[in-house]
Amino acid sequence: MPGDSPSVRDRWWREPLVHFVVLGVVLFALFNWRGAGGGSPRIVITPGQVDALAAAFTRTWQRPPTDVELKIQIDEYVREEMATREAMAIGLDRDDTVIRRRLRQKLEFLAEDSLEAAPPTVAELQAWLDTHQDAFRGEPEVAFRQVYLNPQVRKASLEADARQLTDRLSRGAADASIEALGDSVMLPRDVARTARSEVARQFGDAFADAVLAVPPGRWSGPIRSEYGVHLVYVSEREASRVPALAAVRGQVEREFLADRHQRQLDAMYARLLDRYRVVVEPRGRK
Numbered sequence: 001m002p003g004d005s006p007s008v009r010d011r012w013w014r015e016p017l018v019h020f021v022v023l024g025v026v027l028f029a030l031f032n033w034r035g036a037g038g039g040s041p042r043i044v045i046t047p048g049q050v051d052a053l054a055a056a057f058t059r060t061w062q063r064p065p066t067d068v069e070l071k072i073q074i075d076e077y078v079r080e081e082m083a084t085r086e087a088m089a090i091g092l093d094r095d096d097t098v099i100r101r102r103l104r105q106k107l108e109f110l111a112e113d114s115l116e117a118a119p120p121t122v123a124e125l126q127a128w129l130d131t132h133q134d135a136f137r138g139e140p141e142v143a144f145r146q147v148y149l150n151p152q153v154r155k156a157s158l159e160a161d162a163r164q165l166t167d168r169l170s171r172g173a174a175d176a177s178i179e180a181l182g183d184s185v186m187l188p189r190d191v192a193r194t195a196r197s198e199v200a201r202q203f204g205d206a207f208a209d210a211v212l213a214v215p216p217g218r219w220s221g222p223i224r225s226e227y228g229v230h231l232v233y234v235s236e237r238e239a240s241r242v243p244a245l246a247a248v249r250g251q252v253e254r255e256f257l258a259d260r261h262q263r264q265l266d267a268m269y270a271r272l273l274d275r276y277r278v279v280v281e282p283r284g285r286k
Contacts, residue, residue, distance in 0.1 A: 043078055043082065045077065045078070050074065053073040053077060054070055057073055108265060115264045119253075120253060120256050120260075122245070125252050128252055128256045129252050135255070136242055136243060137240050137241065138195075138240055139196045139197055139240055140195075140237070140238060140240045141193050141195050141196070141236075142194065142196070142211055142212055142234060142236065142237045142238070143234070143235045143237075144211055144233060144235060145190050145191070145232070145233045146191070146231065146232050146233075147182035147189070147231040148227065148228060148229075149161060149162055149165070149182055150183040150184075150185070150227075153183055154183075162221060162222040162229060162231065165181065165182070166219055166222075166231050169181075169219040169231060170218065170219050174217075185228070187202060188202075193238070196209075203226070203230075204226040206224065206225070206226075207230070211232055214234045216236065216237050217234070218233065219231055
């Protein structure tokens with residue numbers, strides 16, 4: 001004010017009400033400027049995005065969109081973009097498990113570009129196979145002949161009949177016909193070299209384990225199964241073994257790459273963890 005002395009002007013400027021009014025004017029001017037478009041956030045639709053929208057429409061309807069239909073697709077994209085921004089601005093994404101998991105997937109997908117992608121060497125694959133032998137070890141296999149004795153038919157004579165028939169078989173030739181011996185059952189009398197799991201499927205787990213323990217080259221028994229008892233002659237037996245790399249290379253490579261990928265992701269998260277301080281607050285007692 002022209003007539004005011006410096007001391008009066010200083011007292012006027014130090015008034016809190018004056019500060020409040022000046023701040024309100026500044027904020028009002030700022031909001032008006034943003035409302036006029038000066039600071040409005042932009043949603044830019046690039047030609048590539050328009051092409052992508054058109055291509056998506058074409059895949060769905062098996063024809064390109066008209067101008068009106070393309071305009072509708074662009075409008076929907078803009079609505080989705082605005083809704084996404086507004087939802088994130090008020091924090092709707094923070095406590096949504098589905099969104100959090102999707103964002104994590106996208107982050108890991110983008111991170112894959114920086115992960116090692118070189119194909120493994122033969123030496124690396126062989127080392128992996130050597131370290132994980134149990135995962136690739138084949139089943140034991142066995143070939144045998146069997147004569148079945150039905151406990152319901154033999155009743156009290158079952159054990160004696162088994163001993164007598166074992167002696168008779170032991171005195172005969174290993175490849176002699178056994179079709180007329182024992183009792184009838186819907187099981188093969190001669191089993192070619194077969195994996196343990198297949199023997200167990202037909203005869204039961206207990207029988208499969210017992211047959212694999214029988215010394216080859218002689219009649220043994222009786223061995224119990226889910227059906228009764230059997231006299232068994234094992235002609236071949238192959239212990240479980242680890243196959244050569246060439247036989248399982250595809251599987252070994254898939255597991256090697258999956259493990260390497262996981263270890264690299266773990267390392268990435270370990271580096272990210274260095275940037276945060278994690279605090280787990282104590283849970284209240286119920």
